[in-house]
Amino acid sequence: MNLCAILLLLAFTTPSWGKDIEAFPDLNLNNPNELKEATRVLEEELQLAARTQTYLLIDLGGSTIHIKGRGIDLHQIPIITWSSGSREGLKGIHRLIARPPVVRRKIEPGAGVEQEPISLTDMPVDYVLLFNPSLRVTVVPSVASDSLLQSVVLLGKAGWRNVKDWTTRLITDRSSEPKSHLRLTLSADHAQSLAWSLVDGMALVIRRPTDK
Amino acid sequence: MGRLLLATSAVVLLLLLVVSTPTPSRVPPENPQPAYQTAVQDKGGLRTLQARYKVLSKQLSQLMPNQPYILVDTARNRLYVKHQEQVVLNAIASTGSGTILDKPGEGNSQWVFDTPRGEFLVKSKLTNPTWIKPDWAFIEEGLAVPQNAADRAEQGVLGEYALGFGKGYFIHGTLYTRLLGKNVTHGCIRLNDNDLRGVYKLARVGTPIMIF
Numbered sequence: 218m219n220l221c222a223i224l225l226l227l228a229f230t231t232p233s234w235g236k237d238i239e240a241f242p243d244l245n246l247n248n249p250n251e252l253k254e255a256t257r258v259l260e261e262e263l264q265l266a267a268r269t270q271t272y273l274l275i276d277l278g279g280s281t282i283h284i285k286g287r288g289i290d291l292h293q294i295p296i297i298t299w300s301s302g303s304r305e306g307l308k309g310i311h312r313l314i315a316r317p318p319v320v321r322r323k324i325e326p327g328a329g330v331e332q333e334p335i336s337l338t339d340m341p342v343d344y345v346l347l348f349n350p351s352l353r354v355t356v357v358p359s360v361a362s363d364s365l366l367q368s369v370v371l372l373g374k375a376g377w378r379n380v381k382d383w384t385t386r387l388i389t390d391r392s393s394e395p396k397s398h399l400r401l402t403l404s405a406d407h408a409q410s411l412a413w414s415l416v417d418g419m420a421l422v423i424r425r426p427t428d429k
Numbered sequence: 430m431g432r433l434l435l436a437t438s439a440v441v442l443l444l445l446l447v448v449s450t451p452t453p454s455r456v457p458p459e460n461p462q463p464a465y466q467t468a469v470q471d472k473g474g475l476r477t478l479q480a481r482y483k484v485l486s487k488q489l490s491q492l493m494p495n496q497p498y499i500l501v502d503t504a505r506n507r508l509y510v511k512h513q514e515q516v517v518l519n520a521i522a523s524t525g526s527g528t529i530l531d532k533p534g535e536g537n538s539q540w541v542f543d544t545p546r547g548e549f550l551v552k553s554k555l556t557n558p559t560w561i562k563p564d565w566a567f568i569e570e571g572l573a574v575p576q577n578a579a580d581r582a583e584q585g586v587l588g589e590y591a592l593g594f595g596k597g598y599f600i601h602g603t604l605y606t607r608l609l610g611k612n613v614t615h616g617c618i619r620l621n622d623n624d625l626r627g628v629y630k631l632a633r634v635g636t637p638i639m640i641f
Contacts, residue, residue, distance in 0.1 A: 238493070240486040252478040259485035266492045269548040271641050286548050286639045288489040291500060321541070324530040327571020334526035334612040337504050413504040414641050416546050 238288075241424070243279055250427040258424045261310050262288070265420050273419060275399070277301075278426035282401075284414050294411050297359045298402045306397025307423040311348035316415040317341050340409035348421060352397045356412075358405040399423070498637040499551075499600070499628065501618055503544045506610050508600070508618060510631045517631060520624035521609045525616045530565055540565050542615040545598060549638040553593035554629065558601065560586050565615065588622060590629040594638050600628060 240262075241255050258274070265272040266288040274283040275296075282294040301307065319340065322333055346354040403411065497517060500509040503524040510518035525544035532538040560583045567574045575581060588602015603609070603619040620628065 238486065238490040240482075240489055244482070246479055246482070247475070249475050249478055252475070252482055256478065256481050256485055259482070259489060263485065263488055263492070266489060271547055271639070284641050286641070287494060287637070288492045289494075289498075289639065291639055291641045292502065319527070321527055321529045324528050324569055326530070326568055334528060336612055410504055414546075 241276075241279075248427065254425055254427050257308065258422055261422045264310065265422070270420065271414075271416065273415075273421040274424065275401075275421065276424045278424060282403075282411060292410075292414065294403065294407045296401055296403060300400045302398040303396065304425050306352060307399065307425055309350065309422075311350060311352045311421045311423075313415060313417060313419040313421065314347045314349055316417055316419075317344040317346070317412045319412075337406075337409050337413055340412040342405045342408045344408075344412060346415070352399070352421075354421075355398070355400045356408050357400065357402050358408050359402050494637050496636065497631050498639060499632060501544070501638065501640040503546070503612070503640060506612065508620060508624070508628070510628060518624065518627045520620050520628070522624075523603065523605075523609050523611055523613050523619040525614055526612050530569055533568060540615075544614070544616050544618060544640060545596070546640050549594040549598075549640065551592050551632050551634055551636040551638060552595055553591075554632070554634060555591040555593070557584075557589060558587045558591035558599070559584055563597065588620075588625055590625050592629065592632055600638075601625070 240259055244255050245251050262272075262274065262285075266285070271284060271286040271291065274285055276283060277296075277299055280296040280299070282296060283290050284292040284294070317340070319335060321335060342356075342358040344356050346356065348354065493513075495513070497510055497512045500511055501507070501522065501524065502509075506522050506524055508518075508520045508522040509516050526542045528542050530540045530542070532540060561578075562581045562583055564574050586604060587599070591599045591601040593599050598616055598618075600618045600620065602622055602625045605613070605619075606621050609619065609621060
Protein backbone atom coordinates (compact mmCIF):
# COMPACT_ATOMS: atom_id res chain seq x y z
CA MET A 218 0.00 0.00 0.00
CA ASN A 219 2.80 2.36 0.98
CA LEU A 220 4.69 1.43 -2.17
CA CYS A 221 1.61 2.26 -4.29
CA ALA A 222 1.32 5.63 -2.58
CA ILE A 223 4.99 6.38 -3.23
CA LEU A 224 4.65 5.35 -6.90
CA LEU A 225 1.57 7.56 -7.29
CA LEU A 226 3.39 10.44 -5.65
CA LEU A 227 6.33 9.98 -8.00
CA ALA A 228 4.01 9.91 -10.98
CA PHE A 229 2.43 13.24 -10.05
CA THR A 230 5.56 15.03 -8.92
CA THR A 231 7.19 15.23 -12.31
CA PRO A 232 10.24 17.44 -12.59
CA SER A 233 9.68 21.11 -13.46
CA TRP A 234 10.63 20.74 -17.11
CA GLY A 235 8.24 20.03 -19.93
CA LYS A 236 7.83 17.16 -22.36
CA ASP A 237 10.01 16.97 -25.45
CA ILE A 238 8.61 19.00 -28.29
CA GLU A 239 9.82 19.05 -31.88
CA ALA A 240 11.11 22.60 -32.35
CA PHE A 241 10.32 22.75 -36.07
CA PRO A 242 7.69 20.15 -37.01
CA ASP A 243 8.05 20.96 -40.74
CA LEU A 244 11.76 20.18 -40.73
CA ASN A 245 13.05 17.52 -43.14
CA LEU A 246 15.45 15.56 -40.94
CA ASN A 247 17.19 14.12 -44.01
CA ASN A 248 18.13 17.51 -45.43
CA PRO A 249 21.46 18.59 -43.92
CA ASN A 250 21.03 22.22 -44.97
CA GLU A 251 17.69 22.45 -43.19
CA LEU A 252 19.19 20.75 -40.15
CA LYS A 253 22.14 23.15 -40.05
CA GLU A 254 19.80 26.15 -40.21
CA ALA A 255 17.45 24.71 -37.59
CA THR A 256 20.27 23.94 -35.16
CA ARG A 257 21.73 27.42 -35.63
CA VAL A 258 18.33 28.98 -34.84
CA LEU A 259 17.83 26.65 -31.87
CA GLU A 260 21.24 27.54 -30.43
CA GLU A 261 20.32 31.23 -30.64
CA GLU A 262 16.79 30.66 -29.34
CA LEU A 263 18.08 28.74 -26.32
CA GLN A 264 20.00 31.82 -25.20
CA LEU A 265 16.81 33.90 -25.39
CA ALA A 266 14.43 31.34 -23.90
CA ALA A 267 16.63 31.03 -20.81
CA ARG A 268 15.80 34.64 -19.87
CA THR A 269 12.62 36.27 -18.59
CA GLN A 270 11.77 38.07 -21.79
CA THR A 271 9.59 37.63 -24.80
CA TYR A 272 11.30 37.41 -28.19
CA LEU A 273 10.49 37.12 -31.87
CA LEU A 274 11.20 34.22 -34.16
CA ILE A 275 10.57 34.96 -37.84
CA ASP A 276 10.26 31.64 -39.61
CA LEU A 277 10.60 32.52 -43.29
CA GLY A 278 10.28 28.88 -44.40
CA GLY A 279 7.06 28.49 -42.43
CA SER A 280 5.89 32.05 -43.31
CA THR A 281 5.07 32.77 -39.67
CA ILE A 282 6.18 35.25 -37.03
CA HIS A 283 6.24 33.69 -33.58
CA ILE A 284 6.09 35.75 -30.39
CA LYS A 285 7.73 33.50 -27.84
CA GLY A 286 8.77 33.28 -24.21
CA ARG A 287 10.59 30.36 -22.54
CA GLY A 288 10.37 28.53 -25.86
CA ILE A 289 6.55 28.67 -25.73
CA ASP A 290 4.64 29.98 -28.71
CA LEU A 291 2.64 32.85 -27.21
CA HIS A 292 1.20 34.15 -30.47
CA GLN A 293 1.60 33.54 -34.19
CA ILE A 294 1.30 36.01 -37.05
CA PRO A 295 1.13 34.71 -40.63
CA ILE A 296 3.38 36.26 -43.30
CA ILE A 297 1.72 36.74 -46.69
CA THR A 298 4.93 37.32 -48.66
CA TRP A 299 8.48 38.31 -47.91
CA SER A 300 11.66 39.30 -49.69
CA SER A 301 15.18 40.00 -48.55
CA GLY A 302 18.59 41.17 -49.62
CA SER A 303 21.60 39.19 -48.48
CA ARG A 304 20.49 36.30 -46.32
CA GLU A 305 23.82 36.10 -44.52
CA GLY A 306 22.97 39.23 -42.53
CA LEU A 307 19.77 37.63 -41.22
CA LYS A 308 21.80 35.25 -39.02
CA GLY A 309 22.33 35.89 -35.33
CA ILE A 310 20.38 37.55 -32.54
CA HIS A 311 19.17 41.04 -33.38
CA ARG A 312 17.77 43.58 -30.90
CA LEU A 313 15.00 46.03 -31.77
CA ILE A 314 16.26 49.57 -31.35
CA ALA A 315 12.80 51.13 -30.93
CA ARG A 316 9.22 49.99 -31.37
CA PRO A 317 7.03 51.92 -33.83
CA PRO A 318 5.90 55.25 -32.35
CA VAL A 319 2.37 55.39 -30.99
CA VAL A 320 0.37 58.54 -30.33
CA ARG A 321 -0.62 58.21 -26.68
CA ARG A 322 -3.55 60.13 -25.29
CA LYS A 323 -2.87 62.33 -22.30
CA ILE A 324 -5.10 62.24 -19.23
CA GLU A 325 -6.48 65.60 -18.15
CA PRO A 326 -6.45 65.58 -14.32
CA GLY A 327 -9.89 65.99 -12.82
CA ALA A 328 -11.61 65.96 -16.20
CA GLY A 329 -14.00 63.34 -14.86
CA VAL A 330 -14.52 61.91 -18.33
CA GLU A 331 -13.56 58.42 -19.35
CA GLN A 332 -10.24 58.75 -21.17
CA GLU A 333 -10.02 57.10 -24.57
CA PRO A 334 -7.44 54.31 -24.33
CA ILE A 335 -5.12 53.23 -27.13
CA SER A 336 -6.13 50.08 -28.95
CA LEU A 337 -4.91 47.85 -31.75
CA THR A 338 -6.46 50.16 -34.33
CA ASP A 339 -4.12 52.96 -33.20
CA MET A 340 -1.14 50.89 -34.26
CA PRO A 341 0.55 51.60 -37.61
CA VAL A 342 0.06 49.20 -40.52
CA ASP A 343 3.27 50.03 -42.36
CA TYR A 344 6.50 50.76 -40.56
CA VAL A 345 10.23 50.15 -40.49
CA LEU A 346 11.95 48.33 -37.63
CA LEU A 347 15.66 48.90 -37.09
CA PHE A 348 17.65 46.25 -35.30
CA ASN A 349 21.12 45.97 -33.87
CA PRO A 350 23.34 44.46 -35.33
CA SER A 351 22.38 46.24 -38.47
CA LEU A 352 19.10 44.92 -39.87
CA ARG A 353 16.14 46.75 -41.33
CA VAL A 354 12.72 45.05 -41.35
CA THR A 355 10.03 46.77 -43.38
CA VAL A 356 6.45 45.77 -42.60
CA VAL A 357 3.90 46.56 -45.28
CA PRO A 358 0.21 45.71 -45.33
CA SER A 359 -1.26 43.48 -47.97
CA VAL A 360 -3.22 45.44 -50.58
CA ALA A 361 -5.56 42.50 -51.10
CA SER A 362 -8.34 44.45 -49.47
CA ASP A 363 -12.05 44.52 -50.18
CA SER A 364 -12.04 48.29 -50.28
CA LEU A 365 -10.60 49.84 -53.44
CA LEU A 366 -10.11 53.14 -51.66
CA GLN A 367 -8.16 51.44 -48.87
CA SER A 368 -5.99 49.69 -51.45
CA VAL A 369 -5.26 52.99 -53.20
CA VAL A 370 -4.38 54.64 -49.87
CA LEU A 371 -2.07 51.76 -48.91
CA LEU A 372 -0.42 51.78 -52.35
CA GLY A 373 0.05 55.52 -52.10
CA LYS A 374 1.64 55.20 -48.66
CA ALA A 375 3.98 52.46 -49.88
CA GLY A 376 4.89 54.56 -52.91
CA TRP A 377 5.54 57.63 -50.77
CA ARG A 378 7.76 55.60 -48.43
CA ASN A 379 9.73 54.28 -51.41
CA VAL A 380 10.16 57.81 -52.78
CA LYS A 381 11.38 58.97 -49.36
CA ASP A 382 13.79 56.02 -49.07
CA TRP A 383 15.04 56.62 -52.57
CA THR A 384 15.69 60.34 -52.02
CA THR A 385 17.26 59.67 -48.61
CA ARG A 386 19.61 57.20 -50.23
CA LEU A 387 20.53 59.79 -52.84
CA ILE A 388 21.39 62.54 -50.37
CA THR A 389 22.91 60.57 -47.50
CA ASP A 390 25.89 58.35 -47.02
CA ARG A 391 24.81 54.86 -48.14
CA SER A 392 27.44 53.19 -45.97
CA SER A 393 25.52 54.16 -42.81
CA GLU A 394 22.45 52.18 -43.90
CA PRO A 395 21.69 48.67 -42.63
CA LYS A 396 23.29 46.14 -44.93
CA SER A 397 20.60 43.52 -44.31
CA HIS A 398 17.03 44.06 -45.22
CA LEU A 399 13.87 42.03 -44.83
CA ARG A 400 10.50 43.08 -46.18
CA LEU A 401 7.39 41.45 -44.72
CA THR A 402 3.89 41.73 -46.14
CA LEU A 403 1.22 41.07 -43.53
CA SER A 404 -2.52 41.67 -43.41
CA ALA A 405 -3.27 45.12 -41.96
CA ASP A 406 -4.65 43.55 -38.74
CA HIS A 407 -1.58 41.38 -38.31
CA ALA A 408 0.77 44.31 -38.99
CA GLN A 409 -0.98 46.21 -36.18
CA SER A 410 -0.86 43.17 -33.93
CA LEU A 411 2.90 42.86 -34.47
CA ALA A 412 3.44 46.57 -33.81
CA TRP A 413 1.51 46.21 -30.53
CA SER A 414 3.54 43.23 -29.36
CA LEU A 415 6.95 44.79 -29.91
CA VAL A 416 9.00 45.99 -26.98
CA ASP A 417 12.12 48.20 -27.09
CA GLY A 418 15.20 45.98 -27.11
CA MET A 419 13.17 42.88 -28.07
CA ALA A 420 15.32 40.08 -29.46
CA LEU A 421 14.80 38.58 -32.88
CA VAL A 422 16.03 35.41 -34.53
CA ILE A 423 15.28 34.47 -38.11
CA ARG A 424 15.00 31.00 -39.55
CA ARG A 425 15.96 31.26 -43.21
CA PRO A 426 14.56 28.84 -45.78
CA THR A 427 16.96 26.44 -47.42
CA ASP A 428 16.78 24.67 -50.75
CA LYS A 429 14.40 21.73 -50.55
CA MET B 430 -2.58 71.29 -68.68
CA GLY B 431 -3.38 70.48 -65.02
CA ARG B 432 -4.62 67.01 -65.97
CA LEU B 433 -1.48 66.36 -67.98
CA LEU B 434 0.68 67.35 -65.01
CA LEU B 435 -1.38 65.11 -62.69
CA ALA B 436 -1.14 62.16 -65.08
CA THR B 437 2.64 62.65 -65.46
CA SER B 438 3.06 62.78 -61.69
CA ALA B 439 1.05 59.56 -61.32
CA VAL B 440 3.19 57.78 -63.92
CA VAL B 441 6.42 58.95 -62.23
CA LEU B 442 5.14 57.80 -58.83
CA LEU B 443 4.17 54.39 -60.22
CA LEU B 444 7.55 54.02 -61.92
CA LEU B 445 9.34 54.88 -58.66
CA LEU B 446 7.15 52.38 -56.85
CA VAL B 447 8.01 49.64 -59.30
CA VAL B 448 11.72 50.48 -59.44
CA SER B 449 12.32 50.85 -55.70
CA THR B 450 10.21 47.92 -54.45
CA PRO B 451 12.34 44.84 -53.88
CA THR B 452 11.33 41.98 -56.10
CA PRO B 453 8.86 39.70 -54.32
CA SER B 454 10.61 36.62 -55.59
CA ARG B 455 12.72 34.94 -52.98
CA VAL B 456 16.46 35.18 -53.22
CA PRO B 457 18.06 32.03 -54.61
CA PRO B 458 19.93 29.97 -52.04
CA GLU B 459 23.51 31.01 -51.40
CA ASN B 460 24.70 27.43 -51.53
CA PRO B 461 24.01 26.16 -55.06
CA GLN B 462 25.03 22.57 -54.40
CA PRO B 463 22.28 19.92 -54.60
CA ALA B 464 20.30 19.63 -51.40
CA TYR B 465 21.26 16.12 -50.46
CA GLN B 466 24.82 16.09 -51.73
CA THR B 467 26.26 16.55 -48.28
CA ALA B 468 24.08 13.78 -46.92
CA VAL B 469 25.22 11.41 -49.62
CA GLN B 470 28.84 12.31 -48.99
CA ASP B 471 28.68 12.10 -45.25
CA LYS B 472 25.93 10.07 -43.61
CA GLY B 473 27.79 10.27 -40.33
CA GLY B 474 27.64 14.05 -40.54
CA LEU B 475 23.89 13.89 -41.12
CA ARG B 476 23.42 11.66 -38.10
CA THR B 477 25.48 14.10 -36.01
CA LEU B 478 23.30 16.98 -37.18
CA GLN B 479 20.12 15.01 -36.42
CA ALA B 480 21.39 14.17 -32.95
CA ARG B 481 22.37 17.81 -32.32
CA TYR B 482 18.92 18.97 -33.44
CA LYS B 483 17.21 16.49 -31.07
CA VAL B 484 19.40 17.57 -28.15
CA LEU B 485 18.69 21.27 -28.77
CA SER B 486 14.94 20.64 -29.17
CA LYS B 487 14.97 18.78 -25.87
CA GLN B 488 16.89 21.58 -24.15
CA LEU B 489 14.36 24.12 -25.43
CA SER B 490 11.41 22.04 -24.24
CA GLN B 491 13.06 21.76 -20.82
CA LEU B 492 12.84 25.53 -20.47
CA MET B 493 9.05 25.47 -20.93
CA PRO B 494 7.09 25.44 -17.66
CA ASN B 495 5.61 22.06 -16.82
CA GLN B 496 3.33 23.56 -14.21
CA PRO B 497 0.29 25.69 -15.19
CA TYR B 498 1.17 29.20 -16.30
CA ILE B 499 -0.77 32.39 -16.96
CA LEU B 500 -0.74 33.89 -20.46
CA VAL B 501 -2.00 37.46 -21.00
CA ASP B 502 -2.71 38.90 -24.45
CA THR B 503 -2.83 42.68 -23.89
CA ALA B 504 -3.86 43.45 -27.47
CA ARG B 505 -7.01 41.34 -27.32
CA ASN B 506 -7.51 41.62 -23.54
CA ARG B 507 -7.58 37.89 -22.82
CA LEU B 508 -6.10 35.93 -19.94
CA TYR B 509 -5.50 32.20 -20.20
CA VAL B 510 -4.31 29.68 -17.69
CA LYS B 511 -2.50 27.01 -19.68
CA HIS B 512 -0.92 23.71 -18.79
CA GLN B 513 1.45 22.80 -21.60
CA GLU B 514 -0.72 23.05 -24.73
CA GLN B 515 -4.05 22.79 -22.90
CA VAL B 516 -6.11 25.89 -22.04
CA VAL B 517 -7.41 25.38 -18.49
CA LEU B 518 -9.08 28.79 -18.15
CA ASN B 519 -9.99 31.39 -20.74
CA ALA B 520 -11.07 34.81 -19.46
CA ILE B 521 -11.88 38.28 -20.78
CA ALA B 522 -9.62 40.78 -19.07
CA SER B 523 -8.85 44.48 -19.06
CA THR B 524 -5.24 45.58 -19.41
CA GLY B 525 -3.27 48.84 -19.57
CA SER B 526 -4.77 51.82 -21.39
CA GLY B 527 -1.47 53.12 -22.76
CA THR B 528 -2.47 56.65 -21.73
CA ILE B 529 -0.06 59.08 -20.07
CA LEU B 530 -0.33 61.44 -17.11
CA ASP B 531 2.11 64.25 -16.31
CA LYS B 532 3.87 64.07 -12.95
CA PRO B 533 3.28 67.45 -11.35
CA GLY B 534 6.42 69.41 -10.56
CA GLU B 535 8.71 66.90 -12.26
CA GLY B 536 9.34 68.57 -15.60
CA ASN B 537 8.73 66.19 -18.49
CA SER B 538 8.32 63.14 -16.28
CA GLN B 539 5.16 61.11 -16.92
CA TRP B 540 3.33 58.00 -15.86
CA VAL B 541 2.67 55.60 -18.76
CA PHE B 542 -0.20 53.24 -18.06
CA ASP B 543 0.96 50.13 -19.90
CA THR B 544 0.71 46.57 -18.69
CA PRO B 545 4.35 45.42 -18.58
CA ARG B 546 5.34 42.78 -21.18
CA GLY B 547 7.59 39.82 -20.61
CA GLU B 548 7.77 36.98 -18.13
CA PHE B 549 6.87 37.47 -14.48
CA LEU B 550 6.06 35.25 -11.51
CA VAL B 551 3.14 35.34 -9.11
CA LYS B 552 4.81 36.88 -6.06
CA SER B 553 1.86 37.18 -3.71
CA LYS B 554 -1.70 35.89 -3.29
CA LEU B 555 -4.02 38.12 -1.31
CA THR B 556 -7.61 37.69 -0.16
CA ASN B 557 -9.91 40.69 0.29
CA PRO B 558 -7.13 43.04 -0.77
CA THR B 559 -7.08 46.70 0.17
CA TRP B 560 -6.06 49.12 -2.55
CA ILE B 561 -3.38 51.49 -1.37
CA LYS B 562 -3.99 54.28 -3.84
CA PRO B 563 -0.79 55.52 -5.48
CA ASP B 564 -0.11 59.21 -6.20
CA TRP B 565 -1.40 59.02 -9.78
CA ALA B 566 -4.86 57.91 -8.61
CA PHE B 567 -5.30 61.21 -6.75
CA ILE B 568 -3.68 63.37 -9.42
CA GLU B 569 -5.83 61.81 -12.12
CA GLU B 570 -8.92 62.77 -10.13
CA GLY B 571 -7.60 66.29 -9.62
CA LEU B 572 -7.19 65.72 -5.87
CA ALA B 573 -4.30 66.52 -3.55
CA VAL B 574 -2.05 63.59 -2.65
CA PRO B 575 -2.72 62.80 1.04
CA GLN B 576 0.13 63.00 3.55
CA ASN B 577 -1.45 60.37 5.77
CA ALA B 578 -0.96 56.78 4.55
CA ALA B 579 -4.31 55.72 6.01
CA ASP B 580 -6.08 58.09 3.62
CA ARG B 581 -4.80 56.03 0.70
CA ALA B 582 -6.51 52.79 1.71
CA GLU B 583 -9.64 51.81 -0.18
CA GLN B 584 -11.60 48.62 0.46
CA GLY B 585 -13.64 46.53 -1.95
CA VAL B 586 -12.47 47.92 -5.31
CA LEU B 587 -10.06 45.09 -6.16
CA GLY B 588 -12.50 42.21 -5.68
CA GLU B 589 -12.04 39.16 -3.44
CA TYR B 590 -8.51 38.27 -4.53
CA ALA B 591 -5.35 39.81 -5.92
CA LEU B 592 -2.25 38.15 -7.35
CA GLY B 593 0.80 40.40 -7.28
CA PHE B 594 3.48 40.07 -9.94
CA GLY B 595 5.86 42.85 -8.91
CA LYS B 596 6.33 46.62 -9.01
CA GLY B 597 2.77 47.22 -7.78
CA TYR B 598 1.09 45.28 -10.61
CA PHE B 599 -1.72 42.85 -9.74
CA ILE B 600 -4.27 40.56 -11.32
CA HIS B 601 -7.42 41.59 -9.47
CA GLY B 602 -11.19 41.98 -9.67
CA THR B 603 -13.20 45.00 -10.75
CA LEU B 604 -16.40 46.92 -10.12
CA TYR B 605 -16.42 47.96 -13.78
CA THR B 606 -17.23 44.64 -15.46
CA ARG B 607 -18.74 46.46 -18.48
CA LEU B 608 -15.19 47.58 -19.35
CA LEU B 609 -13.78 44.04 -19.49
CA GLY B 610 -12.30 43.35 -22.93
CA LYS B 611 -10.98 46.91 -23.20
CA ASN B 612 -7.64 48.56 -22.50
CA VAL B 613 -8.68 50.73 -19.59
CA THR B 614 -6.43 49.97 -16.62
CA HIS B 615 -3.36 51.69 -15.22
CA GLY B 616 -1.30 48.55 -15.91
CA CYS B 617 -2.99 45.96 -13.68
CA ILE B 618 -5.00 43.08 -15.13
CA ARG B 619 -8.69 43.03 -14.24
CA LEU B 620 -10.96 39.99 -14.31
CA ASN B 621 -14.56 39.29 -13.34
CA ASP B 622 -15.23 37.57 -9.98
CA ASN B 623 -15.62 34.02 -11.35
CA ASP B 624 -12.48 34.08 -13.49
CA LEU B 625 -10.51 35.72 -10.69
CA ARG B 626 -11.56 32.92 -8.33
CA GLY B 627 -10.45 30.35 -10.93
CA VAL B 628 -7.06 31.96 -11.46
CA TYR B 629 -6.56 32.28 -7.71
CA LYS B 630 -7.21 28.54 -7.26
CA LEU B 631 -4.99 27.46 -10.16
CA ALA B 632 -2.03 29.76 -9.51
CA ARG B 633 0.40 29.57 -6.68
CA VAL B 634 3.30 31.75 -5.64
CA GLY B 635 5.93 31.10 -8.33
CA THR B 636 3.47 30.45 -11.18
CA PRO B 637 4.89 32.04 -14.38
CA ILE B 638 2.95 34.88 -16.02
CA MET B 639 3.71 35.52 -19.71
CA ILE B 640 2.48 38.88 -20.95
CA PHE B 641 2.69 40.04 -24.57
